[in-house]
Amino acid sequence: MEQFYTPMRSPMKSRRRRAISPSNSKIPSDSGSSSPHNVTGVEMSEEQMKSKISELNNTIGDLRTTIKCLEKDMRSELNESILIEANNRISANESRIFQNDIAFYEHEIRDIKENLRKAKDELSSEKSRRLTAEDNLRRRIIEIEELEHKLKSASDLTNRLQEKLVDKDQVITQLGSDVSAAKLEISTLEARLNKGRQDLEEAQMRNRTLSLEITTLKSALADCKEELRRNLDDVKDQKENMAKREIDLRRSLESNLVTHNISTSRSLINAFQCLSSQIATIQKTQLPIEVIPLTHIFVNLILL
Structure with missing residues (x-):
């Protein structure tokens, strides 16, 4: 004051x-x-x-x-x-x-x-x-520079992450397309699977039918084999009888028909050979043979 x-x-x-x-x-x-x-x-x-x-x-x-x-x-x-x-x-x-x-x-x-x-x-x-x-200003300037550097680094990192995000979006889009294609393929495969299952069921039904038919055929084949065996036995007996008959016929021809035509004898021999070849063929194939009317053959031979 x-x-x-x-x-x-x-x-x-x-x-x-x-x-x-x-x-x-x-x-x-x-x-x-x-x-x-x-x-x-x-x-x-x-x-x-x-x-x-x-x-x-x-x-x-x-x-x-x-x-x-x-x-x-x-x-x-x-x-x-x-x-x-x-x-x-x-x-x-x-x-x-x-x-x-x-x-x-x-x-x-x-x-x-x-x-x-x-x-x-x-x-x-x-x-x-x-x-x-x-001093505070210098520290603040240094801090600001550091923050700017960190901000720049964060910005660069953000840009890189943004690029990666874009790539990820593209990958996700591609994966979505792949998933859609896979779903379509799965649908197609499921349709094929259902078709295959149906075909399998039909094949199993056919197999069961074929199994029954095979069983039936095996039974028929066994019957045919048994019948063939019996027929072969009969043919064998008939062949033996025919051989004996042939011997008898030859003796008879030699004694009684010396002057008979040679062609007739050859025809008879050919007929016997043809019959022998048929019998051999039946034995090789083991197929059921029809009952041959042996009496008719013998009649033809006699006529010859």
């Missing part, structure tokens, strides 16, 4: 005498002062301070001018003691003004020094804060 002094009303005579004495030439206090200035606390700026100094200088100049005028006007009327007293009073007043100004300026200087110290402390604190802020 700055202090300056404002003019008060003119002091009384006793007070003027006390003001002239050296013991009362000190700086007055805030309450019990006999000074013609009253202490008032205000916040003064530099412009206000300059205005106050100029005002005080003007006041001092006016007082000096007044003193000179009084000296001229009162030189003839007043005695020397009155002039000396007035001069001393004015000098004391001027001295008090100067002392008050000096005290005011000292106080201002102390305040300025204190403010300067505070400003220096604030400047140091501000420098520290600025250095801290610069």
Whole structure:
């Protein structure tokens, strides 16, 4: 809080005498002062301070001018003691003004020094804060650069993942097409399987039918073999009888038909050979033979 002094009303005579004495030439206090200035606390700026100094200088100049005028006007009327007293009073007043100004300026200087110290402390604190802020800013810049690098890496990774995702989508689309084709093929194979099952059932039915037929044929074949065996036995017996008959016929022919035509004998022999070859063929094929009317053959042989 700055202090300056404002003019008060003119002091009384006793007070003027006390003001002239050296013991009362000190700086007055805030309450019990006999000074013609009253202490008032205000916040003064530099412009206000300059205005106050100029005002005080003007006041001092006016007082000096007044003193000179009084000296001229009162030189003839007043005695020397009155002039000396007035001069001393004015000098004391001027001295008090100067002392008050000096005290005011000292106080201002102390305040300025204190403010300067505070400003220096604030400047140091501000420098520290600025250095801290610069360090924080550098760290933030480094962090931002790292974040930008991480962001770029993440962006590259995102792009790669996006490309992989596109590839995966294409693969999924291709797999979907493959699955559709596989489903179609499965449907076709199921249709074929059902057809195969139906064919298998039909084949099994045919196999059962064929098994029955084979069983029947085996039974018939066994019967045919048995009948063939009996027929072969009969043919064998007949062949033996025919051989005996042939021998008898030859003897008979030799004795009774010496002059018979040779061609007739050959025809008979051929007929016997043909019959023998038929019998041999029947034995090789083992097929059922029809009952040959042997009597008819013998009749033909006799006729020949």
